[in-house]
Amino acid sequence: xxxxxxxxLREGGLIxxxxxGEATIGEDLPNLNYRYCLTQRNLSELxxxxxxxxxxxxxxxxxxxxxxxxxxxxxRTIETAGLAFGWSNISVDPFWAExxxxxxxxxxxxxxxxxxxxxxxxxxxxxQGTNKVIIAHNFPNQIGLGQIPDMGTVVIRPLGQGNG
Numbered sequence: 001x002x003x004x005x006x007x008x009l010r011e012g013g014l015i016x017x018x019x020x021g022e023a024t025i026g027e028d029l030p031n032l033n034y035r036y037c038l039t040q041r042n043l044s045e046l047x048x049x050x051x052x053x054x055x056x057x058x059x060x061x062x063x064x065x066x067x068x069x070x071x072x073x074x075x076r077t078i079e080t081a082g083l084a085f086g087w088s089n090i091s092v093d094p095f096w097a098e099x100x101x102x103x104x105x106x107x108x109x110x111x112x113x114x115x116x117x118x119x120x121x122x123x124x125x126x127x128q129g130t131n132k133v134i135i136a137h138n139f140p141n142q143i144g145l146g147q148i149p150d151m152g153t154v155v156i157r158p159l160g161q162g163n164g
Contacts (some may be wrong), residue, residue, distance in 0.1 A: 005155065009036055009063045012129040015122060015156040018054070019138050019148040020080040021047030028074075034097075037075035049075070050151040052061030055084030066130035072137060080151075081135045095121065096136035103140050111143070118144055125158045 008014065019118045043051065048133075058065060062090040068091035071077040081090045098114045104116075126132040137162045138148050158164075 006061065006063075008157075009061070009131060009155070012064050012066075012131050013126060013157065014131045015126065015158055016131055016133045016143045016153050017122075017145060017148075017156060018080075018133065018135050018153040019150060020074070020076045020135055021050035021054075021075050021083075022150040023047055034075075036074040038142070040075050043079050045078050047080070047150065051080040051083035054080075054151050058084075064130045066126045066132050070096065070132070070134045070136075072100065072135075074137075077137070081133075084135075085133070096134065099139060099144065100137040103138075103141055115144060119164075120161070121156050122156050123161050123163060125160055 009016075020043070022044045024044050024107050025040055027042055029039045034040075066084065067085070067089045069081045070091050070093050072083045073092050073094055074097060077096065078090060078092065095117060097118070102111060102114060124132075139145050141147050148154060
């Protein structure tokens with residue numbers, strides 16, 4: 001018999017890959033600099049509320065989280081994680097910005113390298129009794145984890161390094 005997803009989340013051992021909260025309309029500037037939020041799309045007011053309530057809901061549901069929360073270096077992902085889980089609980093991993101690059105004009109080899117690294121990272125089992133949270137970006141349709149709405153979450157059960 002299959003367990004309800006809430007029971008599985010409470011047991012831990014899963015990865016919650018979440019897209020950041022709603023961002024402002026427009027595009028990141030061509031001279032994007034991760035240290036300067038003015039060069040990027042940032043969270044809208046709704047996106048800030050989405051992030052805050054995301055963390056509140058996980059705590060209310062008693063879903064155990066393994067801190068540190070991994071984010072891409074974009075301001076919108078860092079702010080989402082900070083509002084949801086606290087600013088001291090963030091670990092920026094430059095790899096997660098590569099997910100955003102999948103939506104750009106890159107070679108098939110570059111795309112394959114990003115997707116291979118993604119698979120390797122998603123095979124790592126979180127510490128016993130906890131779930132890992134990654135806050136990053138949407139994927140192009142039918143690539144990686146596919147289209148994810150603002151603050152949408154894909155739940156992944158890693159099988160261990162090299163096992164999927």
